[in-house]
Amino acid sequence: MNKIYKIKVSLFKSLLIVFTLFFATSCNTDEEQTVATFTNLVMQDEFDTNGSLDNTIWDFNIGTGTNGWGNNELQYYTDRSENAIVQNGVLIITAKKEDFNGAGYTSARILTKGKFEQKYGRFEARIRLPYGQGTWPAFWLLGANIDEVGWPQCGEIDIMENRGQEPTLISGTVHGPGYSAGESIGKSYELLNDRFDTGFHVFGIEWGPEYINFYVDDVLYNQITPEDVTGEWVYDHPFFIILNLAIGGDYVGAPNAETVFPQRMLVDYVRVYQK
Amino acid sequence: MEVNGKLEHTYISTLENKKDKEMKIIQFIDSKIIFVLGLFLITFTSCERHLSDEAEFATHATTAEIFIDGFEGGLDYFPFGGSFLEAFSVDTDESYTGEASMRFDIPSFGVGFGGATFPSTAPRDLSGYDALTFWAKASKGADINEIGFGIDGNGSKYQVTASNLAISTKWTKYIVPIPDPKKLIEHIGMFWYAEGAENENDEGGYSFWIDDLQFEKLGTIAQPRPAILNGEEITEQAFNGGTVNLADRGLTQTFNLGSGANQTVSVAPSYFTFNSTDVDVARVSELGVVSIVGNGTATITATLNGVKALGSLTIETIGSFDFAPTPTLASSSVISIFSDAYTNIPVDFFNGFWEPFQTTLSADFTLNNNNILGYTNFNFVGHQFSSPTVDATEKSTLHINMYIPAEIPADLDFLITIKDFGPDKADGGGDDTTQQVFFYAEDFEAYTWATLEIPITMVNKNNIGQIIYENINNPTTSSIESFYLDNIYFHN
Numbered sequence: 001m002n003k004i005y006k007i008k009v010s011l012f013k014s015l016l017i018v019f020t021l022f023f024a025t026s027c028n029t030d031e032e033q034t035v036a037t038f039t040n041l042v043m044q045d046e047f048d049t050n051g052s053l054d055n056t057i058w059d060f061n062i063g064t065g066t067n068g069w070g071n072n073e074l075q076y077y078t079d080r081s082e083n084a085i086v087q088n089g090v091l092i093i094t095a096k097k098e099d100f101n102g103a104g105y106t107s108a109r110i111l112t113k114g115k116f117e118q119k120y121g122r123f124e125a126r127i128r129l130p131y132g133q134g135t136w137p138a139f140w141l142l143g144a145n146i147d148e149v150g151w152p153q154c155g156e157i158d159i160m161e162n163r164g165q166e167p168t169l170i171s172g173t174v175h176g177p178g179y180s181a182g183e184s185i186g187k188s189y190e191l192l193n194d195r196f197d198t199g200f201h202v203f204g205i206e207w208g209p210e211y212i213n214f215y216v217d218d219v220l221y222n223q224i225t226p227e228d229v230t231g232e233w234v235y236d237h238p239f240f241i242i243l244n245l246a247i248g249g250d251y252v253g254a255p256n257a258e259t260v261f262p263q264r265m266l267v268d269y270v271r272v273y274q275k
Numbered sequence: 276m277e278v279n280g281k282l283e284h285t286y287i288s289t290l291e292n293k294k295d296k297e298m299k300i301i302q303f304i305d306s307k308i309i310f311v312l313g314l315f316l317i318t319f320t321s322c323e324r325h326l327s328d329e330a331e332f333a334t335h336a337t338t339a340e341i342f343i344d345g346f347e348g349g350l351d352y353f354p355f356g357g358s359f360l361e362a363f364s365v366d367t368d369e370s371y372t373g374e375a376s377m378r379f380d381i382p383s384f385g386v387g388f389g390g391a392t393f394p395s396t397a398p399r400d401l402s403g404y405d406a407l408t409f410w411a412k413a414s415k416g417a418d419i420n421e422i423g424f425g426i427d428g429n430g431s432k433y434q435v436t437a438s439n440l441a442i443s444t445k446w447t448k449y450i451v452p453i454p455d456p457k458k459l460i461e462h463i464g465m466f467w468y469a470e471g472a473e474n475e476n477d478e479g480g481y482s483f484w485i486d487d488l489q490f491e492k493l494g495t496i497a498q499p500r501p502a503i504l505n506g507e508e509i510t511e512q513a514f515n516g517g518t519v520n521l522a523d524r525g526l527t528q529t530f531n532l533g534s535g536a537n538q539t540v541s542v543a544p545s546y547f548t549f550n551s552t553d554v555d556v557a558r559v560s561e562l563g564v565v566s567i568v569g570n571g572t573a574t575i576t577a578t579l580n581g582v583k584a585l586g587s588l589t590i591e592t593i594g595s596f597d598f599a600p601t602p603t604l605a606s607s608s609v610i611s612i613f614s615d616a617y618t619n620i621p622v623d624f625f626n627g628f629w630e631p632f633q634t635t636l637s638a639d640f641t642l643n644n645n646n647i648l649g650y651t652n653f654n655f656v657g658h659q660f661s662s663p664t665v666d667a668t669e670k671s672t673l674h675i676n677m678y679i680p681a682e683i684p685a686d687l688d689f690l691i692t693i694k695d696f697g698p699d700k701a702d703g704g705g706d707d708t709t710q711q712v713f714f715y716a717e718d719f720e721a722y723t724w725a726t727l728e729i730p731i732t733m734v735n736k737n738n739i740g741q742i743i744y745e746n747i748n749n750p751t752t753s754s755i756e757s758f759y760l761d762n763i764y765f766h767n
Binding site: 131132133163164165166167168192193194195197198258260 | 535
């Protein structure tokens with residue numbers, strides 16, 4: 001790690017300014033924390049063009065998958081603009097309560113499979129989460145070899161997932177052979193005096209050989225290494241990105257009468273760096 | 276209510292006891308509230324006078340703490356009228372943290388209730404906080420009827436009420452969110468509660484404790500969803516010149532707390548900004564009173580801290596109102612239950628909300644200072660006056676004016692029951708007697724006051740305690756939806 005990238009707490013959004021400040025001033029290290037060191041930007045979607053998603057980066061998953069995408073989720077994923085659209089500089093994924101092809105909800109799940117896949121790097125997104133019992137937003141990676149080796153052998157890195165009934169908590173987790181689903185390895189991060197559905201927060205990992213660091217905003221809250229997992233380390237091949245907003249499912253439980261719909265997950269950007 | 280021989284602010288709120296057909300009246304007597312001017316002058320420090328240097332708005336203390344190990348920042352304690360006087364004490368044997376807690380002893384059913392407000396002795400600026408928080412536990416599982424802040428003996432413009440707050444025997448933190456903190460720049464009412472056994476099955480004869488009572492900036496009070504009219508879109512007909520008080524019509528604010536749970540509180544009208552689509556038809560005061568000022572249709576909506584409230588009230592004016600004939604009898608020959616022409620006797624209630632079968636709601640209104648009882652969703656309803664009961668020994672007749680604001684159904688079969696409570700002067704007890712009188716379609720005319728003169732023929736009439744109105748033809752779906760009453764009195 002020859003080049004150190006630092007993020008100033010109050011200026012996180014303006015990366016360039018921060019970068020300039022870092023070199024222009026002598027930094028007070030008490031106010032800064034090194035959470036990410038990879039600075040070679042190789043992919044970004046700033047969601048600055050209104051309308052549909054950039055199809056050179058993203059595809060949609062459609063439908064209900066197998067057994068609700070393996071989790072008994074309740075939504076039907078569509079590629080309709082009412083479920084995913086770029087507006088005013090953000091991607092809006094909207095979960096609606098409506099009867100659609102046999103499901104009670106609709107939402108969207110987008111992925112870079114076959115379009116952007118990378119081994120190692122810094123994967124980061126700035127997101128404002130929805131809220132309410134039964135909403136399950138996630139920003140995560142799946143091993144690009146999933147069609148050959150299957151899940152969980154392909155590996156899964158959940159950079160951020162949240163239960164809508166826990167508006168101050170997110171989790172960062174890995175799933176692999178011998179440690180998937182209920183036995184997955186990860187950690188939760190709780191915001192103090194704030195919550196994830198009232199403003200944007202940066203969720204990221206920095207991933208290299210034999211480590212994955214998890215961070216939220218300027219806080220590095222976990223590192224997972226081969227010693228932490230109770231099975232094979234399956235994170236030395238390319239992965240692709242998924243962003244989705246699920247409704248219901250084993251992880252969160254179903255929405256209840258108090259869950260407000262529609263619910264929206266707002267994504268300001270997705271950026272990927274290499275070392 | 277007199278304090279030191281001097282009547283000052285009297286605050287009345289009510290705890291309705293639906294199941295037992297009685298109503299407790301809570302009265303708050305406040306003779307100590309000191310009003311502080313919102314301005315103070317800064318001492319001149321230079322000969323040149325710049326307005327901005329001379330005067331500025333006073334900034335009140337931002338003290339957040341109410342009770343930590345004792346009262347903080349200067350507090351008064353005003354029990355509500357009728358409250359069990361020993362209900363509140365400071366307990367040094369129980370505490371969540373530190374040395375002491377607030378203890379509330381709630382009496383058994385029938386003995387009374389505990390209720391009080393704790394106003395600050397000087398206004399505080401609470402605009403930097405987002406919730407009232409406290410830790411609480413009880414000697415057994417219980418629901419506190421009402422708890423909150425903002426009762427100040429001076430209109431309580433920013434009152435907030437959490438209802439039926441469930442507490443357990445384990446110390447737990449509770450959060451009562453502030454609907455809009457920027458309103459609370461000069462706040463007096465720090466904390467209030469009212470809790471009593473509402474019936475024999477409701478908890479009573481127990482204690483609960485509150486500790487670390489304070490305002491906090493939690494930062495996790497989010498996703499506001501204000502509502503008026505309980506979030507419903509209601510259309511009502513109203514008479515020109517009338518008023519509708521929105522404070523009684525389901526004004527709430529709901530937040531999602533950091534725990535993920537939703538917390539709904541009842542809030543005073545002044546937190547809202549009301550809007551009328553036609554101010555020549557209806558306009559709304561800051562206190563939430565809709566005045567109907569012209570013919571037409573107007574829809575009342577509201578926002579709270581910039582968030583549009585769910586629900587609306589559409590008023591359709593139906594012209595001017597004909598009042599019931601003004602009574603002419605001398606007051607000496609009348610015992611009046613409800614009339615603007617006489618001094619009325621104390622009445623327990625004009626609507627007992629008798630569960631589980633009663634559907635009738637009250638929609639009383641005032642037109643040109645004339646009070647009128649209104650009932651909607653009618654199946655049956657009754658008034659009760661038990662303290663004292665009416666001794667009608669010398670009275671021959673019960674007079675009632677009744678108005679049906681609709682075409683009169685041909686099968687109308689309307690029963691009025693007069694009930695004497697007997698020697699025990701209480702409903703039930705095996706000594707009650709009744710007299711029943713039926714009225715039919717021909718006794719009424721649409722949109723017109725009928726005068727009903729009912730000869731009192733019952734043998735025992737020295738402890739009359741109830742008048743009950745029922746539709747007999749179809750008691751579950753009455754053939755009349757609503758009616759008005761006025762000038763209910765016994766006379767010679």
